[in-house]
Structure formats: C-alpha cells, structure tokens
Amino acid sequence: MAKRGHRQTTLRETLPGLRRVVMRMLPYLRQHRMLVAGGSTALVASVLAKLLEPWPLKFVIDHVVQVGDGVAGTGSPFLDGLSLQTLLLVCAVGLVAVIAVRALCEYGAAIAFALAGNRVLTRVRADLFRHLLALPMAFHSRSKTGDLTMRLISDVGILKETAVTAALPLAVNTLILFGMVTVMLVINWQLTLIALMPLPLLWFSSRRTGRKIQTVSRKQRRNEGDMAATAAEIMTAMRTVQALGVEKEIAATFEGDNAKSMKAGVKVKRLSAGLERFVDVLTALSIALILYFGTLFVLDARMTPGDLLVFITYLKNMFRPVRNYAKYVARLSKATAGGERVIELLDTSVTIASTPDAKPAVITKGRIELKDVTFGYEPKSAAVLDAVSTVIEPGQSVVITGSSGTGKSTFVSLLMRLYDPDKGCITIDGTDLRAVELASLRRQISFVPQETLLFRASVRENLALGAGRPLADATIEAAARIANAHEFIMALPDGYETELTERGGTLSAGQRQRIALVRAYLRISPILILDEPTVGLDSANEAAVSDAIWRLAKGRTTLLITHDLRLATKADRVLCLQGGKIADDGKHTDLVKRGGPYARLWAQQRKPGDVLAAE
Structure with a gap:
C-alpha cells in the first residue's frame, strides 16, 4: 500500500x-x-x-x-x-x-x-x-x-x-x-x-x-x-x-x-x-x-x-x-x-520578444545610453546592476572591466536584449530597445563571444555565418586579412575549403578567435561587442587578435569586456564596475592618476618593464 x-x-x-x-x-x-x-x-x-x-x-x-x-x-x-x-x-x-x-x-x-x-x-x-x-x-x-x-x-x-x-x-x-x-x-x-x-x-x-x-x-x-x-x-x-x-x-x-x-x-x-x-x-x-x-x-x-x-x-x-x-x-x-x-x-512564455507594434531597428550612429538601469537574475536576489546610468558616444571604443561578478557581461547582455532591465531603460540612437524588433536589433550588433561557435562545415562557411547576405570569396578573404586570419587559413590542408571538426577542435584558441573577428567584420554593423577576446591566448596570438580588434573597431561603437587592461590603454574610455555600479569612468591615463578602483586593478596587473600609455 x-x-x-x-x-x-x-x-x-x-x-x-x-x-x-x-x-x-x-x-x-x-x-x-x-x-x-x-x-x-x-x-x-x-x-x-x-x-x-x-x-x-x-x-x-x-x-x-x-x-x-x-x-x-x-x-x-x-x-x-x-x-x-x-x-x-x-x-x-x-x-x-x-x-x-x-x-x-x-x-x-x-x-x-x-x-x-x-x-x-x-x-x-x-x-x-x-x-x-x-x-x-x-x-x-x-x-x-x-x-x-x-x-x-x-x-x-x-x-x-x-x-x-x-x-x-x-x-x-x-x-x-x-x-x-x-x-x-x-x-x-x-x-x-x-x-x-x-x-x-x-x-x-x-x-x-x-x-x-x-x-x-x-x-x-x-x-x-x-x-x-x-x-x-x-x-x-x-x-x-x-x-x-x-x-x-x-x-x-x-x-x-x-x-x-x-x-x-x-x-x-x-x-x-x-x-x-x-x-x-x-x-x-x-x-x-x-x-x-x-x-x-x-x-x-x-x-x-x-x-x-x-x-x-x-x-x-x-x-x-x-x-x-x-x-x-x-x-x-x-x-x-x-x-x-x-x-x-x-507553453513556456517567451518573455524577451518583439511587441506587436515594434518597428525595425535603425541604428545609424550607435549612440548608447543607459538610464537608471537596475537588473538582477532572480526576483529576490541582489541586483547585479544597480541604477546604472551612462552614455557611450558614437564611434567610441570602451573597455568594460572590474573584478568577477560585478556585472560586465550583464551590461552587454542587456544591450543585446538577452535580458530586459528590471528598472530603467536602454536606448540606442534615442530609441528604447523594447520598442524595436528584436531580430533587427541583433542583426545590427556584431558580437565576438569568449567561446567561438564553430560548426562541422568548411572554414569559408563558418566565416560567412551570420553575415546576413551572400558573400563573394574575395570579400571573405579580404576580411580574413584584416583579422590576421588569412595566413593560418591558407596553411590548412584545403585552405578556405577545409572542413572543421565539431566546435573547431583542430584549431587553436587564437585561430578560433580570429575566425570570430572575421565574422564580426563581415556583419557590417554600427556596434561591436567583444567578450574577453584575448583570454587564454599566448603572446603571439594575443598580439594578432589585439591588432585585429582595433582594425575592426574603426568607425564603430565598440565595447570590450576584459580583464586584460593592456587593451584599455588603447581604448577611448574605460568603465570600471564595482558592486553593480560604475566606480570609475574615463581614459586609462586619467584613471590611473586618479588612484581609484581602476588604478588598483592596474597596479595588480601591471608587470615590471611594461611601458604603456599610462606612463
């Protein structure tokens, strides 16, 4: 019983x-x-x-x-x-x-x-x-x-x-x-x-x-x-x-x-x-x-x-x-x-979706504004971002840094509408993200994740993924040269026609990252977001990826989530997050001189012999 x-x-x-x-x-x-x-x-x-x-x-x-x-x-x-x-x-x-x-x-x-x-x-x-x-x-x-x-x-x-x-x-x-x-x-x-x-x-x-x-x-x-x-x-x-x-x-x-x-x-x-x-x-x-x-x-x-x-x-x-x-x-x-x-x-509801009256997103400048944005992953948990307000001007390159768990990835996830703010709003070129079609918004943002998504297909097909338009071979190869990827691709057994294994297991981390940068370039979008683009790379690959990043950033509003503050020395601006708020905001050299939270991070990371812009 x-x-x-x-x-x-x-x-x-x-x-x-x-x-x-x-x-x-x-x-x-x-x-x-x-x-x-x-x-x-x-x-x-x-x-x-x-x-x-x-x-x-x-x-x-x-x-x-x-x-x-x-x-x-x-x-x-x-x-x-x-x-x-x-x-x-x-x-x-x-x-x-x-x-x-x-x-x-x-x-x-x-x-x-x-x-x-x-x-x-x-x-x-x-x-x-x-x-x-x-x-x-x-x-x-x-x-x-x-x-x-x-x-x-x-x-x-x-x-x-x-x-x-x-x-x-x-x-x-x-x-x-x-x-x-x-x-x-x-x-x-x-x-x-x-x-x-x-x-x-x-x-x-x-x-x-x-x-x-x-x-x-x-x-x-x-x-x-x-x-x-x-x-x-x-x-x-x-x-x-x-x-x-x-x-x-x-x-x-x-x-x-x-x-x-x-x-x-x-x-x-x-x-x-x-x-x-x-x-x-x-x-x-x-x-x-x-x-x-x-x-x-x-x-x-x-x-x-x-x-x-x-x-x-x-x-x-x-x-x-x-x-x-x-x-x-x-x-x-x-x-x-x-x-x-x-x-x-x-029956699980799609909570992040376009409203019936949403209009196609038209991003011409790439001006980003956060107005009193508060967000937490669980209703009763502490806010990851707490009343954050800031403006990123068109064409600016901005490094978003801070210790782990301070809301760096959340910042850009909200920008791509992977989540919606609990309070406040985010606008691009003055338009609230919740008022535009979701698909058209994401099509106008290039995103380079920390883990590159690769499929069991040719290198050429993987490079063209997400471009949203037919691409000539010459266009793909020109983008690969800009991203410092052409040389290693040509060294593969069949060049651009080489079939990759699942998740690109035969490529190094630096090679996979450069393929992601080629994709971002081919997308032709006003906004570029990169999540820890140089993490886990050796010095040679790091230099190649870093050089490609700044080529791609020209003419785009660029956000880099990174712990590598050497990238911050070349950025127009640095946002240092702490406790869900913007603790420091400014140019690398100015923040180092100010002696705040960012300067302490810089002091911990700086190696003897480094000669950087802050000097």
Missing part, C-alpha cells in the same frame, strides 16, 4: 494529461485531415470486415455440415437454391475475400497513420526547436542542455505514439468492441450478458495497473532526462574529466542513473505483461462460460451451432481490443509523460 503523502496518480487524474496532449496535437493533425480521415475510414472498413469474418463459417456449419446433402435453404434470396457444394465454394471464396479486404484496409490505415504521424512529428519538432531558440537566456541558464535535447528528440518522437499510432487505433478498437457486443446482443442477449460478466474485474485491474504504469513512466522520463543532461555536460567537459582523472567516479554516477532507468523500464514491462496475461485468463474464463451455456442453448434449439461459432469468435475478438489496451497502456503512459514535457516547454 502506498504511504501517505506518496499517493499514486489515479486514472481520473492521468486522463487530463492524455487529453491535453491529444488536444494540443489536433491543430497539427488538422493540417493532414485528409490522411487521418482516409486512415480512419480504412480502419472502420476493416472493423466491418472483421465483423463479417465468422459468417461464412456460420453458413458452412448451419447449411452445409448439418444438411449433409441436397439444396441449400439459407433464407437468403441470393443463396437459396444453390447446391451444397456451390454454397461451400461461395463461403470459402467469401472468407478469403473478407480477410483480403480487411488486410488491405488495415494496410492502408497503417500507411496513412504513419505518414500523418511522421509529418506531425516533423512539424512539432521544428516548432519546438524554433521556440527553444526564442526562449530567453533566463530560461536557458536554469535548464539542463541534455534534458532539453531529450525533450526535442526523444519526447517529441513518442508524441506520435499518443496522437496517431496509439490513440487513433485504440479509438477504432473501441468501435470493434461496441460493434461486436451489438451483434452479440442481437444473436442472444442472455448469452451476451453471461459473456460480459468478467468485464468489471478486467476494468478494475486495468485501472489499477494503468495508474501504476503512468507513475513509473513519468519517473522514468525524468530519470532519462537527468541522465541525458549528465551525459551532455560530461561530453562537453571531457578534457577536464580526463585531466582530473575522475573517469571512474563519473562513470559510477552515470551507471547509477542508468540502473534506475533500467529498473523503471523493467517495472513498466512487468506491469504491462501482467495485465496482458490477466486479460488472457479472463478471455478463457468468458469463453468457457459461453461454451458451457451456449452448448445448452444449442441443445435446446435456442440458437444454431453456427450462431454459437459466431458468438465465440466475436467473444475472442471482443477481448482483443481490451488486450490491445493492455498492450498499449505502457506506450500511452510513456507517450503521455513525454508529451506533457514537450507541451510544458511549448
């Missing part, structure tokens, strides 16, 4: 989940209504053929076997007067025809539902991926990458089980059940009631087992999502894992999660198999009752032997939809659990 506080979900509570999933899929299914209608029609036709299957046997038993010889007297104007041999031949041909029609209809239904299911699956997955791309950074920072991948690939896949390949066939199986019960009532209502006596016991068992399977399936999907998240995190940090020598500990953790998932899967299979076998036993019990009482009815001439044969055939087929329910209940439960996870993701 379940303990208090851990009550298992009842069937009545699980049905809304299934209903919610199916209703959410209806708009997608309506786009393929002809396929679904055709598949449903074929299934209904197969039901009718299924109902006709035992009737040729009935005619053989009642009008051939019992008569023995002579002329058929079936009561049908089409069959009366036929010889028994001819009637036997007609029944044999009729049986083959009925089964052939049923097989053809079931084949057509299977193809129609498979096409509709795969098309729905493709559309749902595309919409979910597009929705994921639109969700704000606040959502992605809280989410596990592996779990999101699991929902996108695996959970969307099993939605097909719920919406098409399980729910619709089960609905038609219900038609079979009611159709056969109706015909059985017409043949002999007393015998039908006897046949249905085990059904309450079957309903109780299915309800009890179904809720257990639903509970276990939900837990299994959560375990699989956590396992996928763990695997994704480890794969992206494989270098660190091997360097620390913690492979055994990591493997043990993963194996523990894997074992939990395996146990849940085995439990679902055991429950489902147990329900199927229980249906088999109840079917045998019902057939035994009909065999006993039906034979008595035949002996009393209350029904013919053929009627009894039809009755027993229907009875076996009547329990088959119930047995199919037992077979599908695990799949439906698992699909419902996965479907609820997909719908939860689709």
Whole structure:
C-alpha cells in the first residue's frame, strides 16, 4: 500500500494529461485531415470486415455440415437454391475475400497513420526547436542542455505514439468492441450478458495497473532526462574529466542513473505483461462460460451451432481490443509523460520578444545610453546592476572591466536584449530597445563571444555565418586579412575549403578567435561587442587578435569586456564596475592618476618593464 503523502496518480487524474496532449496535437493533425480521415475510414472498413469474418463459417456449419446433402435453404434470396457444394465454394471464396479486404484496409490505415504521424512529428519538432531558440537566456541558464535535447528528440518522437499510432487505433478498437457486443446482443442477449460478466474485474485491474504504469513512466522520463543532461555536460567537459582523472567516479554516477532507468523500464514491462496475461485468463474464463451455456442453448434449439461459432469468435475478438489496451497502456503512459514535457516547454512564455507594434531597428550612429538601469537574475536576489546610468558616444571604443561578478557581461547582455532591465531603460540612437524588433536589433550588433561557435562545415562557411547576405570569396578573404586570419587559413590542408571538426577542435584558441573577428567584420554593423577576446591566448596570438580588434573597431561603437587592461590603454574610455555600479569612468591615463578602483586593478596587473600609455 502506498504511504501517505506518496499517493499514486489515479486514472481520473492521468486522463487530463492524455487529453491535453491529444488536444494540443489536433491543430497539427488538422493540417493532414485528409490522411487521418482516409486512415480512419480504412480502419472502420476493416472493423466491418472483421465483423463479417465468422459468417461464412456460420453458413458452412448451419447449411452445409448439418444438411449433409441436397439444396441449400439459407433464407437468403441470393443463396437459396444453390447446391451444397456451390454454397461451400461461395463461403470459402467469401472468407478469403473478407480477410483480403480487411488486410488491405488495415494496410492502408497503417500507411496513412504513419505518414500523418511522421509529418506531425516533423512539424512539432521544428516548432519546438524554433521556440527553444526564442526562449530567453533566463530560461536557458536554469535548464539542463541534455534534458532539453531529450525533450526535442526523444519526447517529441513518442508524441506520435499518443496522437496517431496509439490513440487513433485504440479509438477504432473501441468501435470493434461496441460493434461486436451489438451483434452479440442481437444473436442472444442472455448469452451476451453471461459473456460480459468478467468485464468489471478486467476494468478494475486495468485501472489499477494503468495508474501504476503512468507513475513509473513519468519517473522514468525524468530519470532519462537527468541522465541525458549528465551525459551532455560530461561530453562537453571531457578534457577536464580526463585531466582530473575522475573517469571512474563519473562513470559510477552515470551507471547509477542508468540502473534506475533500467529498473523503471523493467517495472513498466512487468506491469504491462501482467495485465496482458490477466486479460488472457479472463478471455478463457468468458469463453468457457459461453461454451458451457451456449452448448445448452444449442441443445435446446435456442440458437444454431453456427450462431454459437459466431458468438465465440466475436467473444475472442471482443477481448482483443481490451488486450490491445493492455498492450498499449505502457506506450500511452510513456507517450503521455513525454508529451506533457514537450507541451510544458511549448507553453513556456517567451518573455524577451518583439511587441506587436515594434518597428525595425535603425541604428545609424550607435549612440548608447543607459538610464537608471537596475537588473538582477532572480526576483529576490541582489541586483547585479544597480541604477546604472551612462552614455557611450558614437564611434567610441570602451573597455568594460572590474573584478568577477560585478556585472560586465550583464551590461552587454542587456544591450543585446538577452535580458530586459528590471528598472530603467536602454536606448540606442534615442530609441528604447523594447520598442524595436528584436531580430533587427541583433542583426545590427556584431558580437565576438569568449567561446567561438564553430560548426562541422568548411572554414569559408563558418566565416560567412551570420553575415546576413551572400558573400563573394574575395570579400571573405579580404576580411580574413584584416583579422590576421588569412595566413593560418591558407596553411590548412584545403585552405578556405577545409572542413572543421565539431566546435573547431583542430584549431587553436587564437585561430578560433580570429575566425570570430572575421565574422564580426563581415556583419557590417554600427556596434561591436567583444567578450574577453584575448583570454587564454599566448603572446603571439594575443598580439594578432589585439591588432585585429582595433582594425575592426574603426568607425564603430565598440565595447570590450576584459580583464586584460593592456587593451584599455588603447581604448577611448574605460568603465570600471564595482558592486553593480560604475566606480570609475574615463581614459586609462586619467584613471590611473586618479588612484581609484581602476588604478588598483592596474597596479595588480601591471608587470615590471611594461611601458604603456599610462606612463
């Protein structure tokens, strides 16, 4: 018995989940209504053929076997007067025809539902991926990458089980059940009631087992999502894992999660198999009752032997939809659990989005102004930026620095509208960012991240990523020369056509960074943002990247987030953040002379022998 506080979900509570999933899929299914209608029609036709299957046997038993010889007297104007041999031949041909029609209809239904299911699956997955791309950074920072991948690939896949390949066939199986019960009532209502006596016991068992399977399936999907998240995190940090020598500990953790998932899967299979076998036993019990009482009815001439044969055939087929329910209940439960996870993701609101009356962003100068901007990542947490106000003039190069956690990355994240301020506003060329179309705003900002995004494609294709326009080879190569990237690209095996590995693993950090600078140059935007562009580079790569940065900065409003204050010596201005506020603001030389927070950072970083602009 379940303990208090851990009550298992009842069937009545699980049905809304299934209903919610199916209703959410209806708009997608309506786009393929002809396929679904055709598949449903074929299934209904197969039901009718299924109902006709035992009737040729009935005619053989009642009008051939019992008569023995002579002329058929079936009561049908089409069959009366036929010889028994001819009637036997007609029944044999009729049986083959009925089964052939049923097989053809079931084949057509299977193809129609498979096409509709795969098309729905493709559309749902595309919409979910597009929705994921639109969700704000606040959502992605809280989410596990592996779990999101699991929902996108695996959970969307099993939605097909719920919406098409399980729910619709089960609905038609219900038609079979009611159709056969109706015909059985017409043949002999007393015998039908006897046949249905085990059904309450079957309903109780299915309800009890179904809720257990639903509970276990939900837990299994959560375990699989956590396992996928763990695997994704480890794969992206494989270098660190091997360097620390913690492979055994990591493997043990993963194996523990894997074992939990395996146990849940085995439990679902055991429950489902147990329900199927229980249906088999109840079917045998019902057939035994009909065999006993039906034979008595035949002996009393209350029904013919053929009627009894039809009755027993229907009875076996009547329990088959119930047995199919037992077979599908695990799949439906698992699909419902996965479907609820997909719908939860689709229902997550896109809080950073363009308003209906937003206009395309038109940035001509690149003047940036923050007015009393306050922002915190969590509603009750301390503000990362606290009432920050500043103006960055068009064409200025500004270094944003400060100790870790002072809001440097937050500053530029707000500028790109990855987040919105809790208070205050940010304007570019006098226009509030919340009043312009999000996509058009980001297209006019070039961003060079600390970790360069590279795809498994040629160098040329990676360089052109995000340019937003067709690029001639000569244009790409000219940009590569400006970013000090042309020389190392030409040294690659196939030059610009060299295929890069995933995340550019065959390139050095400096080479990857210079590819990012080429992209920024090709974007041709009024505003350039660089996040720690020289971190982790050796002196040669640092010099090449630094030189490229100042070439790219010409004519653009440029923001550099950096701890490397040697870059600050060449910038027009330095903003030093401390405690969520601008603690120092001015030129490098002036701030060093002032002796404030920035001067202390400079003193800590400066090396003996440095001869910089501050001197």
